[in-house]
Amino acid sequence: MIISASTDYRAAAQRKLPPFLFHYADGGAYAEHTLRRNVADLSDIELRQRVLKNMSELDLSTELFGEKMSMPVGLAPVGLTGMFARRGEVQAAKAAAAKGLPFTLSTVSVCPIEEVAPAIDRPMWFQLYVLKDRGFMKNALERAKAAGCSTLVFTVDMPVPGARYRDAHSGMSGPNAALRRMLQAMTHPQWAWDVGLMGKPHDLGNISAYRGNPTGLADYIGWLGANFDPSISWKDLEWIRDFWDGPMVIKGILDPEDARDAVTFGADGIIVSNHGGRQLDGVLSSARALPAIADAVKGDLKILADSGIRTGLDVVRMLALGADTVLLGRAFLYALAAAGGAGVSNLLDLIEKEMRVAMVLTGAKSIAEITPDLLVKER
Numbered sequence: 123m124i125i126s127a128s129t130d131y132r133a134a135a136q137r138k139l140p141p142f143l144f145h146y147a148d149g150g151a152y153a154e155h156t157l158r159r160n161v162a163d164l165s166d167i168e169l170r171q172r173v174l175k176n177m178s179e180l181d182l183s184t185e186l187f188g189e190k191m192s193m194p195v196g197l198a199p200v201g202l203t204g205m206f207a208r209r210g211e212v213q214a215a216k217a218a219a220a221k222g223l224p225f226t227l228s229t230v231s232v233c234p235i236e237e238v239a240p241a242i243d244r245p246m247w248f249q250l251y252v253l254k255d256r257g258f259m260k261n262a263l264e265r266a267k268a269a270g271c272s273t274l275v276f277t278v279d280m281p282v283p284g285a286r287y288r289d290a291h292s293g294m295s296g297p298n299a300a301l302r303r304m305l306q307a308m309t310h311p312q313w314a315w316d317v318g319l320m321g322k323p324h325d326l327g328n329i330s331a332y333r334g335n336p337t338g339l340a341d342y343i344g345w346l347g348a349n350f351d352p353s354i355s356w357k358d359l360e361w362i363r364d365f366w367d368g369p370m371v372i373k374g375i376l377d378p379e380d381a382r383d384a385v386t387f388g389a390d391g392i393i394v395s396n397h398g399g400r401q402l403d404g405v406l407s408s409a410r411a412l413p414a415i416a417d418a419v420k421g422d423l424k425i426l427a428d429s430g431i432r433t434g435l436d437v438v439r440m441l442a443l444g445a446d447t448v449l450l451g452r453a454f455l456y457a458l459a460a461a462g463g464a465g466v467s468n469l470l471d472l473i474e475k476e477m478r479v480a481m482v483l484t485g486a487k488s489i490a491e492i493t494p495d496l497l498v499k500e501r
């Protein structure tokens with residue numbers, strides 16, 4: 123039974139998924155210190171309780187880059203979402219759009235841009251990694267534009283892939299990975315039928331459309347591994363500007379100096395993020411990094427934040443720390459794995475209900491009223 127957005131979908135996803143997929147979603151880099159701090163630091167944020175302020179009318183709606191949102195929440199780009207539910211990107215995008223919220227398609231999605239964008243009645247966001255193969259990047263931008271994507275999310279915190287030891291232990295990578303994944307699928311027949319068999323093709327759709335038909339997951343991983351680009355600098359982003367004239371958001375900012383550089387570059391927004399604790403273990407949680415970044419750039423560009431958000435209360439906390447909008451990563455992925463698009467819809471309803479309770483009891487009638495004033499100051 124799903125009662126709490128924060129824990130019940132995770133448990134249900136673990137029951138349903140072959141372990142290699144559950145741990146790919148659930149795990150982080152090295153000892154997973156930052157992964158844990160993302161959640162723990164956010165839940166340590168205390169809010170001021172306010173009473174008797176006539177909170178009968180609440181307005182959760184907001185606007186970002188000219189797009190209306192029913193609440194300040196979007197879905198983060200998550201690679202391989204189509205392995206968690208049958209054509210998972212389409213299901214998740216539909217659930218988000220039905221709720222009036224943006225969905226971000228990952229570069230390394232299973233379903234290609236052309237399959238997801240036409241399935242929803244609001245513009246999709248597209249996330250791009252910096253890859254050495256600039257021909258691929260140009261091709262992906264052209265296709266995203268042709269499909270009507272509105273916002274480009276440019277992820278800059280993966281010049282090298284982080285080391286995720288859980289993946290090697292679970293069979294996602296490492297010795298005999300293909301055999302181990304097959305054995306795990308056999309012991310999870312519901313997933314094996316619904317996604318493993320009926321959810322094909324299991325390509326990385328955006329990449330196969332560019333490269334022809336690679337031979338399988340190992341080929342993709344090999345191509346990707348060889349294509350991450352540690353030479354990336356702000357100058358390379360100028361190059362992207364020639365191919366993208368819509369809003370551009372830089373994802374993976376954790377330091378106020380980088381946030382200022384994003385303003386200088388002319389970015390429309392940043393995403394304060396440590397990639398959900400999947401890149402460098404030991405960096406600050408988003409909740410701890412956010413206030414200094416907001417001090418440095420609030421008002422100069424839009425501040426989005428992710429990493430560790432599991433509940434509607436967490437959304438209110440992130441907004442109080444300085445975010446304009448937040449993105450959900452694992453929270454929606456667990457719900458999708460557990461119950462498909464209906465799970466994501468239900469999760470978003472739960473998040474909204476939790477936000478409403480938090481807003482009533484902090485005295486914030488609208489999103490604009492969720493400010494640092496809601497935070498309990500150091501005692």
Ligand SMILES: Cc1cc2nc3c(=O)[nH]c(=O)nc-3n(C[C@H](O)[C@H](O)[C@H](O)COP(=O)(O)O)c2cc1C
Nearest residue numbers: 147198199200201228277397398428429430451452
């Ligand atoms: C399984 C998984 C795959 C991800 N794939 C991508 C990706 O392809 N591109 C990207 O920019 N971020 C990716 N991320 C990071 C998310 O966009 C987001 O920053 C992160 O999940 C936020 O943390 P949370 O999961 O604690 O909410 C991925 C995260 C997870 C959990």
